[in-house]
Amino acid sequence: MKNTTLDKSQLVVLAAAVLVSILVGMALPVFTGLAGNSIGKLAALPALFVLGGLFIFNRRLLLLMIFFLRASGDIVLESTRVGGTGGVGLGGAINALIILIAFLFVVEKPKLLPRRVIVPWLILMAVACVGVVISPDRGAAIKIVLSLSSYFAVFICAFYVVRSPEDFRSMVKLMVASSVIPALYAIVNTALHARGGLANFRLQSTFGHPNIFAFYLTLVISLGLYMVKKKEFALNQFQRFVLVGYMVGLFGLLLLTQTRSAWIACFMLFAVYGLIFERRYLIYLAVLPMLALLVPSVQERVMQLDSGNTVETYAKLNSFAWRVYLWESGLKWMSVSRYLTGYGVESFPYYSQTFFPLAGTTKWGAHSVFVQWFFDTGLIGTVAYLAVFFQVARMLIKLYALDRLGAVILICTLIEYLVVSASDNLLAYLAFNWYFWLFLGMGCSVYFNSEAFQAEQLKKKTRGAQQAGMQGLRRA
Numbered sequence: 482m483k484n485t486t487l488d489k490s491q492l493v494v495l496a497a498a499v500l501v502s503i504l505v506g507m508a509l510p511v512f513t514g515l516a517g518n519s520i521g522k523l524a525a526l527p528a529l530f531v532l533g534g535l536f537i538f539n540r541r542l543l544l545l546m547i548f549f550l551r552a553s554g555d556i557v558l559e560s561t562r563v564g565g566t567g568g569v570g571l572g573g574a575i576n577a578l579i580i581l582i583a584f585l586f587v588v589e590k591p592k593l594l595p596r597r598v599i600v601p602w603l604i605l606m607a608v609a610c611v612g613v614v615i616s617p618d619r620g621a622a623i624k625i626v627l628s629l630s631s632y633f634a635v636f637i638c639a640f641y642v643v644r645s646p647e648d649f650r651s652m653v654k655l656m657v658a659s660s661v662i663p664a665l666y667a668i669v670n671t672a673l674h675a676r677g678g679l680a681n682f683r684l685q686s687t688f689g690h691p692n693i694f695a696f697y698l699t700l701v702i703s704l705g706l707y708m709v710k711k712k713e714f715a716l717n718q719f720q721r722f723v724l725v726g727y728m729v730g731l732f733g734l735l736l737l738t739q740t741r742s743a744w745i746a747c748f749m750l751f752a753v754y755g756l757i758f759e760r761r762y763l764i765y766l767a768v769l770p771m772l773a774l775l776v777p778s779v780q781e782r783v784m785q786l787d788s789g790n791t792v793e794t795y796a797k798l799n800s801f802a803w804r805v806y807l808w809e810s811g812l813k814w815m816s817v818s819r820y821l822t823g824y825g826v827e828s829f830p831y832y833s834q835t836f837f838p839l840a841g842t843t844k845w846g847a848h849s850v851f852v853q854w855f856f857d858t859g860l861i862g863t864v865a866y867l868a869v870f871f872q873v874a875r876m877l878i879k880l881y882a883l884d885r886l887g888a889v890i891l892i893c894t895l896i897e898y899l900v901v902s903a904s905d906n907l908l909a910y911l912a913f914n915w916y917f918w919l920f921l922g923m924g925c926s927v928y929f930n931s932e933a934f935q936a937e938q939l940k941k942k943t944r945g946a947q948q949a950g951m952q953g954l955r956r957a
Contacts, residue, residue, distance in 0.1 A: 532578060540582050544638055547575060548919065549655055551912055552697060553662040555689045576631045576911075583634035586641045593640050595929045598876060601868040602633050608862045609826060616825030616857075617832070625826055628911050632918045639922025640929065646884065649927050650713060653704050656916060660701040660731070663687045663694065667734050684737035693910045695740035696901065698731050699747045700916055703890050705731070706754065710886055742904055746897035753893050758886070804904060807845060808852045810837045815856060823859035846909070850902035870895060873921055879937075880928040891924040 535543035558572035587594060609626045616622035643649050667686035674682045683691040705728040708714050709721060716724065735743060748766065755762030811829060814836035824832065829852075830844040837845060847853035855863045874895055881888035898917060901907060907914070928934055 532574065536578055536582070540585070541642065543578070544582060544642060545655065547579065548652075548915070549659050550662075551575075551915055552659045553666070553687045555693075555912055556687050559689070576627065579631050579638070579915075580634045583637040586637060590641070594637065595640075595876070595925070598869075598872045598925055599637075601865065601872050602636070605862075605865040605869055606630065606633060608858055608865045612823065612826035612858045612862065614825075615822075616827055618825075618827050618830070621830070622826035625908065628914075629908070631911070632914045635915045636918040636922040639919050640926040643923045643926045644930050646713070646927055649887070649923050650711070652919070652923055653707060654714075656920070657701055657704050657708065659916075660698070663697070664727075664731065664734065667694070667737075671734075671737060682737070683739045684734060686734070688912060690910070691738040692740050692743070692905060693913050695735055695738035695743035696746070696907070696910065696913045697916060698735045698738070699743050699750070699897070700894065700913070700920065702728055702731050702735070702747060703750055703894055704920075706750070707886060707890050710758070742901045746901055749897060749900075750890070750893045753889060757889055801904070803839070804848045806839070807833075807837055808847065808849060811847065811852065811856055819859060821859045821861060823855065823857045823862060826857050829853045829856045846906045848906055849904055850906065850908050853906070854908075870899060873925060876925045876928055877921070879933070880924055883928065883931055883933060887924065887927075891921065895921060 532543065535546070554572070554575075558570055558575070606626075606629065609629055613619060613622040613626055639652075643652055663686045667684055670686060671682075671684060684694065685691040686694045688694040688697065705724060708716070709724055709728075732747075735747065748770070751762055751766055755766060811833070814832070815824075829847045833845040834840045834842075847856065850866075851863065854866055858865075874892065877888055877891045877895065880891070894917070898907065
């Protein structure tokens with residue numbers, strides 16, 4: 482007789498499946514009524530059933546499918562939104578599935594997660610939840626915290642999807658492949674705008690904003706470099722030629738986004754690679770910026786920084802000077818008593834109409850993760866946020882002994898994220914953050930499952946036992 486009793490993890494999965502089925506059944510008539518004649522909204526229904534089926538029968542396949550298609554999804558998912566800009570659509574359902582999958586992974590096999598990188602995340606999420614409670618705009622705050630929860634969930638999922646260097650390389654291939662649809666769409670998008678001139682054109686492809694597409698391209702170019710230079714991918718000459726050509730095409734698309742911070746981030750990556758691995762890349766970097774400046778739109782974008790640096794009546798500020806003025810206005814308005822805890826999540830946009838003279842009728846975000854997070858959650862929240870990166874960086878540094886190139890690209894990606902965070906709202910860029918945290922989680926998981934980590938843990942246990950023995954002898 483076989484044991485037919487369900488274990489704890491199976492019961493949790495079954496309960497989750499039943500809950501999802503009930504919620505879908507309850508929401509179905511309401512959603513159908515709200516969808517009306519919208520093709521996108523009506524198409525979301527069968528898509529939701531497919532996602533539910535994959536969730537029940539093959540969660541790993543569902544994850545891989547989401548990671549492959551999410552870069553192409555912003556435009557499609559936006560068309561499924563019910564209730565306007567602040568409404569809910571298929572994107573919200575996918576976010577909930579990611580969080581639920583991560584939760585089930587942890588319940589089934591909690592030992593696959595390293596505490597050293599998970600504890601800072603838990604502290605950050607606790608601070609964010611407190612920030613929702615005191616927020617003057619709880620609706621917007623809940624959305625931000627749910628997005629942050631999905632980033633945490635993606636990071637967790639990486640530890641269950643990637644268990645070895647081979648898994649890591651497979652996921653790198655998948656992430657590079659995810660860029661094919663956005664790249665093709667971007668080419669068509671550019672061709673359609675070429676007739677009217679590209680002077681004021683900023684390419685955003687399938688993403689909701691040019692900056693999101695630019696940072697995503699920077700990440701994909703980094704992964705492409707890893708594939709080209711890592712011998713374990715075993716690319717033949719033709720595959721190498723195609724991949725290098727594809728990367729050159731992505732560089733061209735990156736220029737068309739006109740996102741200067743992404744240009745700088747990409748330049749930093751290849752400069753570090755040149756300094757550590759191949760010095761000839763430094764020669765390329767000396768030439769390429771001059772070639773890029775021959776493009777009129779790039780030249781204009783760079784020259785904009787030379788004008789509009791002073792705040793005068795009716796003066797038009799450039800984007801950086803405008804940001805500095807916004808930051809100064811917000812930080813000067815803050816009360817010293819709020820430096821520790823802040824005003825609550827998403828309080829910066831809420832109060833921007835009060836402290837920012839140029840706000841008008843718009844609720845402006847800080848365009849800086851650090852400024853907004855300090856304003857919203859104070860010094861406590863800012864330290865908790867940076868602690869996540871600190872612990873991840875510590876693990877990635879140890880990966881260097883196992884995979885020099887992979888560790889350098891991962892650490893550069895982390896540093897680039899922090900640098901760009903100083904002048905952009907990166908926390909709001911959901912699709913990019915998913916790929917970013919997936920990549921960092923993959924790197925941490927490779928080290929966590931390596932023999933080097935097991936040896937490190939054994940040394941710590943041995944040292945702890947020796948110290949305990951010494952203390953016992955002293956007491957005796």
